[in-house]
Amino acid sequence: MAIDFELDPLLEQIRDFVHQFAVTTLRPIAREADEKGALPLETIKQLGQLVGNRASIMPDERVESAAKKPIGSMVAVVGSEELAWGDPAVLLNIPGPGLAAPSISAAGTEEQKQRFLRDVFELEIDEPRFGALAVTEPQAGSDVSNVQTSAVRDGDEWVLNGTKVFCTNAARAHVVVVNATVDKSLGRAGQKFFVIEKGTPGFNIGKIERKMGLTASETAEFTLEDCRIPFDNILGGEAALEPAGSGFKGTMKAFDSSRPSVAAMAVGIGRAAFEYAGDWVHAELPMTTAFPRRNSIEQKLGQMKRELNAARDLCWKAAWMADCKIPNSKEASMAKAYAPEVAMRACIGAIQIMGPAGYSRAHLVEKWFRDIKVYDIFEGTGQIQRVIISRNILGRLD
Amino acid sequence: MGFDLGPNEEQTALQQTLHSFANDVLRPAGRAAESARQTGEDITREIHGIGVSAPVPEEYGGGGTFDAVTYCIAAEELAWGNPGIAWSVLGSGLAAIVIGIAGTDDQKQRYLPRFAASDPAPSFVAIGEKVAAGDLDSLETSVSDGEVTGEKYGVLNADQAPFGVVVGRGHNGPGACIVEGGSYDVLAPEDKMGLEAAPTSIVRFDGPCHELPTGPDLERAVLWTKLATGAVALGCARASFEYSSAYATEREAFGKPIGAFQAVSFKVADMAIAVEAARTALWRAAWRLEHAEATAAEIAEATGQALTAAIRCGDDGVQVLGGHGYIQDHPVEMWFRDAVTLSVFDAPDLLGDLTVARSIVAHAGH
Numbered sequence: 001m002a003i004d005f006e007l008d009p010l011l012e013q014i015r016d017f018v019h020q021f022a023v024t025t026l027r028p029i030a031r032e033a034d035e036k037g038a039l040p041l042e043t044i045k046q047l048g049q050l051v052g053n054r055a056s057i058m059p060d061e062r063v064e065s066a067a068k069k070p071i072g073s074m075v076a077v078v079g080s081e082e083l084a085w086g087d088p089a090v091l092l093n094i095p096g097p098g099l100a101a102p103s104i105s106a107a108g109t110e111e112q113k114q115r116f117l118r119d120v121f122e123l124e125i126d127e128p129r130f131g132a133l134a135v136t137e138p139q140a141g142s143d144v145s146n147v148q149t150s151a152v153r154d155g156d157e158w159v160l161n162g163t164k165v166f167c168t169n170a171a172r173a174h175v176v177v178v179n180a181t182v183d184k185s186l187g188r189a190g191q192k193f194f195v196i197e198k199g200t201p202g203f204n205i206g207k208i209e210r211k212m213g214l215t216a217s218e219t220a221e222f223t224l225e226d227c228r229i230p231f232d233n234i235l236g237g238e239a240a241l242e243p244a245g246s247g248f249k250g251t252m253k254a255f256d257s258s259r260p261s262v263a264a265m266a267v268g269i270g271r272a273a274f275e276y277a278g279d280w281v282h283a284e285l286p287m288t289t290a291f292p293r294r295n296s297i298e299q300k301l302g303q304m305k306r307e308l309n310a311a312r313d314l315c316w317k318a319a320w321m322a323d324c325k326i327p328n329s330k331e332a333s334m335a336k337a338y339a340p341e342v343a344m345r346a347c348i349g350a351i352q353i354m355g356p357a358g359y360s361r362a363h364l365v366e367k368w369f370r371d372i373k374v375y376d377i378f379e380g381t382g383q384i385q386r387v388i389i390s391r392n393i394l395g396r397l398d
Numbered sequence: 399m400g401f402d403l404g405p406n407e408e409q410t411a412l413q414q415t416l417h418s419f420a421n422d423v424l425r426p427a428g429r430a431a432e433s434a435r436q437t438g439e440d441i442t443r444e445i446h447g448i449g450v451s452a453p454v455p456e457e458y459g460g461g462g463t464f465d466a467v468t469y470c471i472a473a474e475e476l477a478w479g480n481p482g483i484a485w486s487v488l489g490s491g492l493a494a495i496v497i498g499i500a501g502t503d504d505q506k507q508r509y510l511p512r513f514a515a516s517d518p519a520p521s522f523v524a525i526g527e528k529v530a531a532g533d534l535d536s537l538e539t540s541v542s543d544g545e546v547t548g549e550k551y552g553v554l555n556a557d558q559a560p561f562g563v564v565v566g567r568g569h570n571g572p573g574a575c576i577v578e579g580g581s582y583d584v585l586a587p588e589d590k591m592g593l594e595a596a597p598t599s600i601v602r603f604d605g606p607c608h609e610l611p612t613g614p615d616l617e618r619a620v621l622w623t624k625l626a627t628g629a630v631a632l633g634c635a636r637a638s639f640e641y642s643s644a645y646a647t648e649r650e651a652f653g654k655p656i657g658a659f660q661a662v663s664f665k666v667a668d669m670a671i672a673v674e675a676a677r678t679a680l681w682r683a684a685w686r687l688e689h690a691e692a693t694a695a696e697i698a699e700a701t702g703q704a705l706t707a708a709i710r711c712g713d714d715g716v717q718v719l720g721g722h723g724y725i726q727d728h729p730v731e732m733w734f735r736d737a738v739t740l741s742v743f744d745a746p747d748l749l750g751d752l753t754v755a756r757s758i759v760a761h762a763g764h
Binding site for chain 2: 003067
């Protein structure tokens with residue numbers, strides 16, 4: 001080992017490729033997608049064709065550098081930042097398993113990885129396909145241990161009942177991962193993960209949410225009413241039912257893998273706003289602007305840049321640890337706590353620097369502000385990240 | 399090659415050695431050094447013996463130099479032990495680094511062997527001024543045509559040093575020179591609220607000097623001194639974070655350890671994030687300084703991140719201990735004073751971010 005901040009050539013190549021894609025394809029459609037609240041199917045197909053597997057937003061443990069070192073998590077953070085810089089809502093319309101991938105990778109058997117990830121997403125297919133992860137329920141958000149959705153075994157099937165909300169891409173997903181409890185009396189240990197495939201009877205999509213931002217990304221509610229799935233769809237297989245089987249801890253492991261990428265998206269959004277405001281100051285703010293105002297603007301820009309760069313380093317560190325198979329729960333939460341906070345500061349700062357042009361829908365900065373807010377909420381709120389970080393340091397004190 | 403944050407074996411060994419030393423020697427010595435307003439000669443000598451405070455190339459009789467990342471790792475550890483002592487000892491040797499990087503062969507021959515002695519006399523690198531500290535472009539001291547003129551603040555060891563380095567404005571960009579003891583006036587010792595183990599003065603320079611060649615080497619040397627500020631800030635931040643975190647698991651209120659309350663545990667989490675973010679930022683800047691051409695803005699960013707962390711951890715550290723944090727039975731109040739004092743050398747809220755900003759506005763649109 002040696003401390004080295006140089007990106008692997010493959011990562012540089014991916015970053016440049018994805019950045020170009022963001023410039024030429026994502027940015028131009030960002031405003032229209034936001035206004036319409038959706039993308040045309042044709043565009044979604046094109047996104048799938050253009051990016052292929054190169055823009056995987058979630059880590060793929062099979063990716064290796066030229067030196068045969070695993071770099072799947074690094075690819076995910078580097079790619080996610082560039083995609084989100086292009087447009088965070090459009091990026092969630094790029095076909096692929098999305099957030100279903102980390103949980104299946106973390107908790108699934110080899111056979112399940114093949115069936116739900118490779119067979120569904122990597123075979124020759126004409127239609128765009130999506131994956132989704134549904135954890136949140138109307139009464140249980142941050143308190144994941146309190147989910148009410150139940151799974152009851154009936155012969156070689158599971159029967160699921162419950163309601164899930166705020167689920168990205170649920171309505172069009174081929175593969176939806178849900179957590180449900182097989183035994184309420186066991187608390188967290190009773191929670192297991194199940195895969196529901198598209199078209200399963202009893203899986204009913206409810207309302208599609210109208211949101212403050214990320215409007216072009218579809219957020220759905222669904223109910224499970226006596227929804228029957230094969231017994232083999234429990235992630236981890238039969239072994240998951242053993243006391244030490246994957247369940248609640250499986251999700252937590254999945255979050256360790258997805259959080260650095262989601263944090264990197266926040267960095268991408270913040271960087272977009274920062275760069276936009278910097279260009280605007282350069283082009284629009286006369287050098288004759290009174291000293292105090294110009295100075296305060298410059299200082300704000302300086303702080304944004306410093307904090308965004310520091311946030312990126314946290315994302316990279318958490319991803320690097322994941323690639324090295326070093327436990328990274330604390331570091332993943334640090335990235336996820338810090339990046340949305342500083343990116344939010346950057347977006348608000350950019351609006352304030354640009355003044356009326358900042359809040360105007362003629363520029364994208366106001367959109368990024370609306371988009372960034374949810375990054376401090378989904379995938380674990382900033383508060384939950386701090387609970388995880390402090391428990392890692394202090395131990396469980398309550 | 400490829401992104402990697404794992405220290406190598408030598409760095410790990412050095413870090414461990416310094417950590418034990420910081421824990422066993424610097425922590426217990428901190429309060430006494432603060433009261434005495436100086437760092438004991440034995441401590442200075444011992445750190446010098448480890449070879450980190452004034453690295454001198456072997457060809458000039460020293461034990462060899464090391465890279466900027468390793469320097470940051472070492473400085474963090476010493477500052478974790480005690481920021482004032484770290485500032486005093488590291489500051490006394492910084493001139494060796496500046497002359498080693500930017501000096502002429504003649505200057506190196508003349509001055510570097512003096513740092514290689516087992517018990518070298520202290521020196522200084524004088525940068526800060528009454529108004530400008532972090533911002534090199536705004537320095538008023540002029541260094542040109544063999545003359546140095548200007549007033550410097552925070553000059554370490556000014557009344558004992560046989561020589562030191564002064565950084566100011568040259569003909570074109572930063573300029574620097576070596577001044578001999580006795581060729582300047584020590585106007586007054588500084589009576590500071592923090593970093594008291596590092597004795598500093600206000601000094602008037604007005605006379606002949608030995609100029610260091612200007613150019614990229616000099617700029618790199620001066621940026622290294624900024625890294626030193628950042629690394630000491632990082633060690634100070636980590637000290638406060640770790641101490642107050644441990645306290646939060648022990649102190650009880652309302653029947654539970656105070657760390658069980660989120661108002662406290664979230665402070666612990668935020669301190670942890672600040673320390674982690676500061677370290678990666680600093681290592682990146684140091685790596686860039688070593689392997690590429692780090693700009694002043696990049697170094698200012700990293701130093702700013704570290705100083706911000708030090709102030710935040712200082713403040714939160716005292717807050718977690720409550721009344722116990724405010725009294726001198728615990729070291730957190732000292733670290734908080736040290737952090738804020740240190741920030742004057744490169745204030746992130748004032749000048750650090752402006753250094754970053756200028757490069758942004760200059761480059762925006764391209």
